[in-house]
Amino acid sequence: MEKKMKAAQLKKRQAQALFESIEQFKSTYTASDSVEIPVCLEQLEQYKSDFMDSLTKLEEIDDRPDAIDGYIKERCDMDSRYRRVKGFLLQNQPTEANPLNASLLYANASALSTGQSGSINLRLPKIELPTFDGDSTKWLTFRDRFVAMIDSSADIPSIMKLQYLLSSLKGEAALLFEHTTLTADNYAVTWASLLKRYDNPRMLTREYYRKIHQLPGVASENVDELAQLVDEFSRHVNGLMKLNEPIDTWDTPLCNMLLMKLDTSTILAAH
Numbered sequence: 001m002e003k004k005m006k007a008a009q010l011k012k013r014q015a016q017a018l019f020e021s022i023e024q025f026k027s028t029y030t031a032s033d034s035v036e037i038p039v040c041l042e043q044l045e046q047y048k049s050d051f052m053d054s055l056t057k058l059e060e061i062d063d064r065p066d067a068i069d070g071y072i073k074e075r076c077d078m079d080s081r082y083r084r085v086k087g088f089l090l091q092n093q094p095t096e097a098n099p100l101n102a103s104l105l106y107a108n109a110s111a112l113s114t115g116q117s118g119s120i121n122l123r124l125p126k127i128e129l130p131t132f133d134g135d136s137t138k139w140l141t142f143r144d145r146f147v148a149m150i151d152s153s154a155d156i157p158s159i160m161k162l163q164y165l166l167s168s169l170k171g172e173a174a175l176l177f178e179h180t181t182l183t184a185d186n187y188a189v190t191w192a193s194l195l196k197r198y199d200n201p202r203m204l205t206r207e208y209y210r211k212i213h214q215l216p217g218v219a220s221e222n223v224d225e226l227a228q229l230v231d232e233f234s235r236h237v238n239g240l241m242k243l244n245e246p247i248d249t250w251d252t253p254l255c256n257m258l259l260m261k262l263d264t265s266t267i268l269a270a271h
Contacts, residue, residue: 004057004061008058008061009054009058010175010178011053014167014178017182018050018182019044019047019048019051019078019082020182021159021182022043022085024182025040029092034093035094036157036160037089039160040089041086041093044082044086048078051078055075059071129164129167130168131168131169131170132146132169133171133174134170134171134173136198136203136204137204137239139199140204140239143195143198143199150164150165157184158187159182159183161187161191162180162182162190163182165187166182173194176197177193204239205243205245209240211232212233212237213257215232215236216261217229217260230258233258233261237254
């Protein structure tokens with residue numbers, strides 16, 4: 001119960017902090033910022049939804065009358081703030097706003113600023129940001145995708161990069177930065193902290209080896225279990241390859257490691 005309460009409170013704090021960043025955008029808004037409004041409108045809906053969802057979970061966990069009164073007050077306050085911010089954004093949004101994801105909107109703005117025309121006029125599907133929950137074997141994929149989509153973009157302000165980064169972190173990784181203040185300067189600090197903690201080739205190599213050894217074996221002939229084993233085994237081996245480990249010369253040990261995970265019938269059939 002306490003763990004659920006802590007998770008809901010964390011989600012509420014994160015959503016509130018992200019919502020406040022859009023209020024800050026409103027208070028410092030100038031006409032040149034109008035290209036960011038479609039992104040803010042999309043984020044506004046998500047942050048409000050996350051905030052309300054967290055309150056619902058808290059109400060289910062803590063149903064004391066005084067606590068419920070507090071949650072109701074928070075709901076009313078959020079509704080008022082939401083109406084004010086959304087009204088402002090709608091009033092100032094560009095006449096022809098493309099309903100695209102954040103990365104494409106910024107790419108469009110960049111193209112327009114360099115004099116290119118007709119670069120993005122398609123209604124493309126939304127691209128979901130990658131997420132990272134602290135599993136070291138998923139770090140390389142998260143890092144490369146986040147860098148390609150967000151970190152490397154010169155058109156996305158640092159404070160928005162920090163918003164994207166914090167919203168992409170889940171579980172253990174999110175807890176490490178739950179008290180991070182949303183300021184432009186904190187993006188570089190937060191990203192550097194993530195790199196220092198997880199972007200360690202030696203540690204990652206050891207973790208991939210450990211995960212390969214700990215993969216659950218297949219107890220009997222079962223296609224689904226066998227497919228899952230092969231998929232996970234391949235994922236870890238590909239991770240080692242990305243770390244420049246000499247996988248090409250390890251056919252025999254790797255095959256034996258996989259063989260030991262198989263059920264007796266499959267081993268006999270393989271021979």
